[in-house]
Amino acid sequence: MQIYSHDEILNLEKYFRINLLNKISGIKSAHLIGTRNIEGQSNLAIFNSVIHIGANPPYLGFILRPLSVERHTYENIKATGFFTINQITEDIHKKAHLTSAKFPKEVSEFEACNLTEQYINDFPIPFVGESKIQIGLSFQEENLIKANNTILVIGKIETLILPKDVVGSDGDLNLEDVNGVGIGGLNSYYKCKRIGDYKYARVNTKIEEM
Amino acid sequence: MQIYSHDEILNLEKYFRINLLNKISGIKSAHLIGTRNIEGQSNLAIFNSVIHIGANPPYLGFILRPLSVERHTYENIKATGFFTINQITEDIHKKAHLTSAKFPKEVSEFEACNLTEQYINDFPIPFVGESKIQIGLSFQEENLIKANNTILVIGKIETLILPKDVVGSDGDLNLEDVNGVGIGGLNSYYKCKRIGDYKYARVNTKIEEM
Numbered sequence: 001m002q003i004y005s006h007d008e009i010l011n012l013e014k015y016f017r018i019n020l021l022n023k024i025s026g027i028k029s030a031h032l033i034g035t036r037n038i039e040g041q042s043n044l045a046i047f048n049s050v051i052h053i054g055a056n057p058p059y060l061g062f063i064l065r066p067l068s069v070e071r072h073t074y075e076n077i078k079a080t081g082f083f084t085i086n087q088i089t090e091d092i093h094k095k096a097h098l099t100s101a102k103f104p105k106e107v108s109e110f111e112a113c114n115l116t117e118q119y120i121n122d123f124p125i126p127f128v129g130e131s132k133i134q135i136g137l138s139f140q141e142e143n144l145i146k147a148n149n150t151i152l153v154i155g156k157i158e159t160l161i162l163p164k165d166v167v168g169s170d171g172d173l174n175l176e177d178v179n180g181v182g183i184g185g186l187n188s189y190y191k192c193k194r195i196g197d198y199k200y201a202r203v204n205t206k207i208e209e210m
Numbered sequence: 211m212q213i214y215s216h217d218e219i220l221n222l223e224k225y226f227r228i229n230l231l232n233k234i235s236g237i238k239s240a241h242l243i244g245t246r247n248i249e250g251q252s253n254l255a256i257f258n259s260v261i262h263i264g265a266n267p268p269y270l271g272f273i274l275r276p277l278s279v280e281r282h283t284y285e286n287i288k289a290t291g292f293f294t295i296n297q298i299t300e301d302i303h304k305k306a307h308l309t310s311a312k313f314p315k316e317v318s319e320f321e322a323c324n325l326t327e328q329y330i331n332d333f334p335i336p337f338v339g340e341s342k343i344q345i346g347l348s349f350q351e352e353n354l355i356k357a358n359n360t361i362l363v364i365g366k367i368e369t370l371i372l373p374k375d376v377v378g379s380d381g382d383l384n385l386e387d388v389n390g391v392g393i394g395g396l397n398s399y400y401k402c403k404r405i406g407d408y409k410y411a412r413v414n415t416k417i418e419e420m
Contacts, residue, residue, distance in 0.1 A: 002377065003331070004370040009268050012381070019381030021265035024343050024370060026239040026297055027385055027392040027402050028262070051259050051273060052238070054358040055231035058219050061273075061355070063261060087236055090405065101411040112413075121213070133234050143353045145271070147364055148264040154357055160214040160234060167212065171222070171229030175237055175394050181405065182237040182392055184385050188407045192237050192392060192400040195300065199397070201311040203322075 022185035027192075030183045032096055032115070033062070034084035034126050035076035037105075042117055042126050043072045044109035046099045048183040050085055058157035059140060060085060066149040072105060074153070081139045082124050083155060086131035089179040093189045123159055132178035134161040172197075232395035237402075240393045242306055242325070243272070244294040244336050245286030247315075252327055252336050253282045254319035256309045258393040260295055268367035269350060270295060276359040282315060284363070291349050292334050293365060296341035299389040303399045333369055342388035344371040382407075 009017060028048040035043045053059035062085075064074055077083045088096045092115060099109040110117040116129025120136075127134040137155030144151055166177045175192045182190045199205070219227060238258040245253045263269035272295075274284050287293045298306045302325060309319040320327040326339025330346075337344040347365030354361055376387045385402045392400045409415070 001371055002374045006268070006366070006368050009367060009370060010266065014266075016381035017268075018265050020377060020383060021268050021367075021381075022262055023381075023383040023385075024297075024345065024372070025260055025262045025270055025295075026241065026343070026390050027237050027400075029236040029238065031236065049261050050235055051261060052232055052235045053273065053355060053360055055228050056220065056224075057358070058216070058227075058231050059355075059357055060235055063263065063271075087234075093406065094408070097408045098411050098415060101413045101415060103413055133236070135234065140357050141355070143355060143362065145263060145269075145351070145353060145362070145364060147269050147350050147366070148267070150263055152353065152355070152362055154355060156216070156357070157219060157231075158216050160219060161211055162234070164212045167230060171226035171231075171233075172398075173230060173233040173394070174398070175233075175400065180236050182402060184383070184402075184404070187409070188382075188384070189405050190237075190385065190402040191405050192394075193403060194394070194398055195391065195401050196303065196399045197397060198304070198307045198399075201308050203311045203313055205308060205311060 019185055027182040027184060027190060030088040030093070030096070030181050032086045032088060032099060032128050032131070033073050034086060034128065035073050036080055036125055037076050038079050041106065042108045042110055043076055044099050044115065044128070045073045046096050053154055059154055060135065060137065060157065061152050061154045064151040064153055077139050077153065080124065083137055084125045084127045085135040085137060086128035087133035087178065088181055089130060089132060090181050090191060091179060092130045093181050120161060127161070132163055229395055237392040237394060237400060240298040240303070240306070240391050240399070242296045242298060242309060242338050242341070243283050244296060244338060245283050246290055246335055247286050248289050251316065252318045252320055253286055254309050254325065254338070255283045256306050263364055269364055270345065270347065270367065271362050271364045274361040274363055287349050287363065290334065293347055294335045294337045295345040295347060296338035297343035297388065298391055299340060299342060300391050300401060301389060302340045303391050330371060337371070342373055342376070
């Protein structure tokens, strides 16, 4: 076993530490967040930190790095009050990765990365046409994490769009059916293969029965 | 396409909504959080919301449901100041799922679910012996999410333990090498298969070269 203390982690070579520390938390969700500025210019950025916050009412959150450099996604969400969260499929994961390049503010990553800027009904922010799970949200709140000035942004789900045939009669959604991928660290992409599906666990459940 | 509005989501049948809304955010990390109360009784609970907060200094976070019922993990972290985050492998994913049953406070899920309670060096909280990524943390801060009273708990990494041979010379860690799994919603488990590994994206990168 390799045991690192807190101080040994602090003393690791910078890129070794970034790689390792971003990967130890396991598989991460993979999303493109769409926004527009007040002039209507669209923006698209990859995030690996979208998390479930609540089902009733429905909320999602994501983590933003500190605002020490320009954060177009954050600025646009604060300016318009709306954003979209679009699942990354295997088909578009390379294009999605490319959105992380530092494109100038006046360039839309939809166009630069060859992803479809799709408007659905009257939702004011574009969705990614290739995504099979498209979620339109309104800004709900932000929470500053004092430890390192990252921000947890919370959005309320205003609209949810997905293919008709992928949702089971009990609300189940198999990520394989929507070609969903996950991210390891900042740069590794993973396919997901379902290995088990278990009932709500109860104290007297035997593991074999699950 | 199936389009749900916010109000239509609110009006879905309860368990359908819970299933669907927990699954639309994609693949989630899969961890067991270990704690002890002040009498030394150990506790182990499954979480699907562990997220990377920072690498320097190293922080992880996780989401706790509202404190409207007993939350042993939260109470123990607040009482002792320490906890462990242990990656769930394919080998133990059924046992890990079983920890979600409502065991009484005086029962340790380590014993009830047949998982190894391992103490490493002088860290005061047990790790899961079967996990290949074991992380010991101190409580750093908590952030109440006002929208629905969930809590983002942040821990500082005090010690990180993993097999010697899984970390690359650049800090890379392939989740396949540690048999890591992910969770869909609350009850579906997924294996991860790496499909690509790309360089830091730059504006002039061609997608084909990534």
